[in-house]
Amino acid sequence: MPAPSAKKSKKSLKVLFVTSEIHPLIKTGGLADVSGALPAALRELSTEVRVLVPGYPKVLAGAKNKRLLHTFHDLPEADEVHLLSASLPGNGVPLLIIDCPVLYQRDGGPYQNPAGVDWPDNAQRFALLSRIGAILGSDATPLSFRPNIVHCNDWQSALVPAFLRFMHGKKAATVMTIHNLAFQGIFPPHVVTEVGLPPACFSIEGVEYYGNFSFLKAGLYYADHISTVSPTYAQEIQQEALGFGMQGLLTRRSNKLTGIVNGIDTSDWNPAADPHLVQGYDAGNMAGKTANKLALQEKMGLKRDPDIPLLGMISRITQQKGGDLLLEIAPQLLRENVQIVLLGTGETVLENGFRNLDHAHPDRVGVTIGFDEGLSHLVEAGADLFLMPSRFEPCGLNQMYSQRYGTPPIVHATGGLADTVEDGVTGFVFEPMTAEAFLASIRRALTTYHDKQAWHAIQHNAMTRDFSWKKSAEDYLALYKAVLSPESTNYRAAITTHSGLSTRHSALCFKAKPSAPSPTDESGAPARGKRGFCNPDDHTGPGPDRG
Template sequence: MKILFLASEIYPLIKTGGLADVAGALPVALRKKGHDVKLIMPAYQNILEKVAPIQKTINLGNPFNRGDLLLLETHIPESDTPIWLLQCQALFEREDGPYVDNNGIDYEDNHIRFAALSWAAATLSLHGNLIGWQADILHLNDWQTGLAAAYLKSWKVKHIPIVTTVHNLRYNGSFEMSKFADTHLSAELLDMHGMEFYGRFSALKAGLVYSDAITTVSPTYAKEILTSEYGDGLDGTLRSMQDKLHGILNGVDYNQWSPEKDTIIEENYSLNTLDKKQTNKLALLRENSLPEDLSQPIFGVVSRLTEQKGLDLLLEAMPALLNKGARLVLLGSGDKHLESAYLKLQEDYPQQVAIRVGYSEDYSHRLQAGVDALLIPSRFEPCGLTQLYALKYGTLPIVRQTGGLADTVFEGGDKPNGFVFHDADVPSLEAAMVRCYDSFTSEDASFEEKQRNAMSYDFSWDSVTDQWIELYESLTRE
């Protein structure tokens, strides 16, 4: 099949979250199975430095009065995956991030920026002659691409099947109605059964309503978003479309995330050489100028610092573990009050806590290899990728039983691989952390047994790609 895959971020070109990891890995996995996948993404500032030389340029005109939209044909060097970059200096070349400025404020023209991206993809999916390649499937990801489905609906022409993947329903891309005219979409789409959303218009809702299939990034999250607790105002819409909703778990690229192959960590190790993980633990302690004591566990965090991720709960639960002798190493950024609170925790426990505000891909690898347990106390979690990375590194996840965390981390059963709690409150999280601490410091082999279980699970893209192929084929048969 020929699959046109549209995303607003793709690793290794740009990354703000798990979407980039998925968009960078799933197309590669599909291509390995023989399918012809091409990507589309904006040409953000400095992106051209990270791709192969441009092979072809196509001018799509100036439909949004912000300058010509240029499609640049190239490929991602690491994977040789073909990609079309949508270039428009006024829309995409910003000094700050892809969606927000350095103060965390959404760009005022995001509705136009991602309307342009969506319009370009919709145009290519209809007119393959422009690039000499006609897609069989259009695969959209999150709100930034949802308007592509709206354009195809608005143009009232027969088009290829559309799949919309929801990576996080909380971000629905809703805008004031006064901005709708800027999209050049038909006002016929603005009703409660279309893209109207509580007096605004939602790009994600457009992707949901006008697609042929909706997927979420885990089976449990697909069920959770049908409820008012997790549905973020879209649960009613989703319940009316349950027949086209599918939960397919994200995979992991083990070429990027495996302690056997990782070129960034201090020493490679595997299931059979698990003792070498201690070398990485020592290296992490040294890097953070913490006492080199291997007898106490290190708890790790790699996360956006938000209440969604339960990082406010961890602030309250952590002192009890620190007072037992545990350590905390954290990498993340987000809410300013949480950043400040964690830096204050570091001040209070300078020999046990190391906080790094920001994000570093390399450091996240060293952290995963060096800590004993990874904390993910999320209030909701569509899939979660850090726990999948942690499992491969023999780093035991401590998770709340929600979304993809519930699908991948188990404290009981035949093959326990972590620690699980149910309620989003401090006592439940603290109790799970104490269970982990006690297991680590006990003289039995329960902690190492869990580590070996964790490393033996297979969450590779190869293990889930067939589900995607089956879904695509079912749509092209209809």
């Protein structure tokens, strides 16, 4: 049943949330979950939100209450584009759907054809998404809804800030959120003018990225503020290892870079009312957790034993997720009195390694290659410890699910894992990213497991943490208000940490640290090999008018 609409007032903050996918209509990854949940949580805080999304077949089929609002003519991407109003099934979030059959009505996914190949016209498809977002955030909008903020997400909507920067008149402020910096929307240089941006912006001081045009760089360069999905990831992307060539630009803009941890769906992930479990439980009555452990052992063909420590992992089986580390330490780990359960799919070599491990230890190891939604819930509930040794993790979700289910996670100190797991309090954190450190953290956790008083305290701490979207929405609302306030130059005061961790994890905005001057070539100009050492306030074209 749709949630009741938040009360609006004439002074309600208005946000246009631009995304290329949204749960439950169309999903390829975590962006869809954020797009379905964050706007709903913002509405509960009396924020007026509209979500702009392309009209893929599944979106048009699943959206409720569709109605034609406006028809655009003679846009660079299409002669005729319809804008529909609709609502999201389930929570009733208002949608604005771009109905353009020539670009969006096709078989396959949002970004690729049925064979898994990128659509050749993706530049045009997502330039249109950005163009409509910019129009709706400017004086040119045909709608009565006039957003204060246009919130853009990943490269597919990252041209919104660039389009707005070169438009005259009053316009919304822009927030650009990075969900995964590795995906950058790279296209040939000629696309710059094809989408209607001025040729002068194709430079290091603009949208140029190693000789090509990057949609994402356009957003990072021209947005009024940048956010990403955890405070630690906001720091990491300013370094070469995880900066993917954008670290220079992000470092220069670090005073306008914020990390806010995503929330989780606490109704779907609720051990007290989870339909996938054999028995519900909560922090005050943990008996059901043992029942789920026995059910999981039976389902995976393991010895039923409530006392043997059961380690669970649900993951893409890749090096990025640390699957190779688990395989490396498995022989030593299995000398301990433990069981291991793995659910996931990924790299063939690692999949085969886990199949062999299962075959060699059928009563100690249970491996399911593939994905099963019900089994994923049972693993979270039935395991005693959850393994998440990711090499990098912008935010992560399973570590929050695990804590909510009283299954302390063992995580590598990176990204959102470092921001949501408190070592020795709600789980166990290890560094550096080595097999030795991972094994040591598991052994430390097993020692705690056998100290029942300490173990129950960790479970209780974890289960009583608030990982709901409400806290994330409060932080985003504070950020929006700070971006709109000309007096606000430091966003630390406006926003608090998601999970209440130590100071190391709680600073959501990172001022640039004093450092050596930017690299230069012999002429004294910024070195071309170091991308992004640029000043986004030095630009051609009209500046933003917040009037």
